[in-house]
Amino acid sequence: MSDTAKQATGAARQQPDAAGPRKPGLVLALLAACALMIVLDSTVVYVALPQIQQSLEMSGTGLVWVVNAYALAFGGLMLLGGRAGDIVGQRRVLLVGLVIFGVASLLCGLAPSPEVLIAARALQGVGAALVAPTSLSLIPINFTDDAARNKAIGVYTGIAAAGGTLGLIIGGVLSDAASWRWVFFINVPVVALVLLLAPGAVKESQPQRGSFDVVGAVTSTGAMVALVYALVRTSTESWGDPVVLVCLAVAAVLFTVLLLAERRARQPLLPLRLFTDRVRASGFVTLLFFPAAFAGLFFFLTQYFQGVWSYSALRTGFAFVPAAILVLVAAVLTGQLVPKLGPSVVAGIGAVLTTVAMLWLTQLSADGGYATSLLGPLVLGGFGAGLIYASVTASIMSNVAPEVTGAASSVLQAVQQIGPALGLAVLVTAAGTPADPVEGMRRAFWVAAVIAALPAVLALFNRRARTS
Missing domain, CATH: 1.20.1250.20 (MFS general substrate transporter like domains)
Incomplete structure (x- = not known):
């Protein structure tokens, strides 16, 4: 039997409810709402940047960090967020991530200064790094039938992929009709609704007992932050920029250490x-x-x-x-x-x-x-x-x-x-x-x-x- 077939068989055996959730439409709507919200916050802020700059008297460099702080935290902690769901429980980590994301969104909307806004955007990225991988991983856990799972994944990915464009439109409408602050405030009621309904509707995964891979967590986070920062910096600097080269070298070294460490880890953060x-x-x-x-x-x-x-x-x-x-x-x-x-x-x-x-x-x-x-x-x-x-x-x-x-x-x-x-x-x-x-x-x-x-x-x- 192939490796893929063994994993598929194991997945079927470990899922107690092959019929799927009692309210599949609600479950999919909640998980897709999480995906949409995370993607929106990657683009919705672009249209609001001119108003943010004028309102907070922010420099051009500060505006760049309004975008980059979210991207760095999101990308840097992504591997850690997904594996935490395997160990602790996907739904539990999703709810924690939503709380962080909602609080951070409120802080962004209330930000009185550039420094507070940038810090809150980084905190948003932390929440997103927990929400994004767990919301997707809960689909095969809640939809065990092949046809239902493929349909759910199609809807989820379609909404997530279309969210970038929707973010540009929503950002423009909210900025023109109200204020740039509503670009962030709009997340709060969505988070509250998902937090209210998800515990009773979304089935939890089976937590995996064991020790946490500290070496994997540190090296993967460091490597991802270094790599994402290097790539982000190339938008304003050349590939030969010393900071870009140093970050790429650090990312390469840390990824190498990660791969070597994961081969020996009892419960690896990145299962090879x-x-x-x-x-x-x-x-x-x-x-x-x-x-x-x-x-x-x-x-x-x-x-x-x-x-x-x-x-x-x-x-x-x-x-x-x-x-x-x-x-x-x-x-x-x-x-x-x-x-x-x-x-x-x-x-x-x-x-x-x-x-x-x-x-x-x-x-x-x-x-x-x-x-x-x-x-x-x-x-x-x-x-x-x-x-x-x-x-x-x-x-x-x-x-x-x-x-x-x-x-x-x-x-x-x-x-x-x-x-x-x-x-x-x-x-x-x-x-x-x-x-x-x-x-x-x-x-x-x-x-x-x-x-x-x-x-x-x-x-x-x-x-x-x-x-x-």
């Missing part, structure tokens, strides 16, 4: 058996590189809409709505497509569609029209992204043993966190600083097309491996 299954390992690679390409679509088209076409921030958000809708539609459809075609085929189709979208964008020009030049790539890219995110997430989370569900979820979301930062660092370098900014965007989209094609190659490899 997660990477022994070829399909799962290629899924992690896909979720590292694909977001790297897809992030470029949003990053450069945002500049295009505002810099070339003089769109407002709110109008820019609405311009991305077709992509957001198609991400959600494709992710939901994936639950029906995966049982018929297999996750590798579905992911391959998504990769091909997204690669075509990136190639289409290499023809970008300053005098193009939205319907003729951009609607097509947004539709293709959004639909392709939904297929990839949902199918790869399902293939990773469906065949993992229950005792390492949180670890698998944290690795999955950690690579998704690193991917966009890595992609933007590479694509911004590829774009350069030409006299014509649109020419730089075209160069970046050529590179993005190459990166987006990688999941198609992996899907073909996995398909052949399974049929040979």
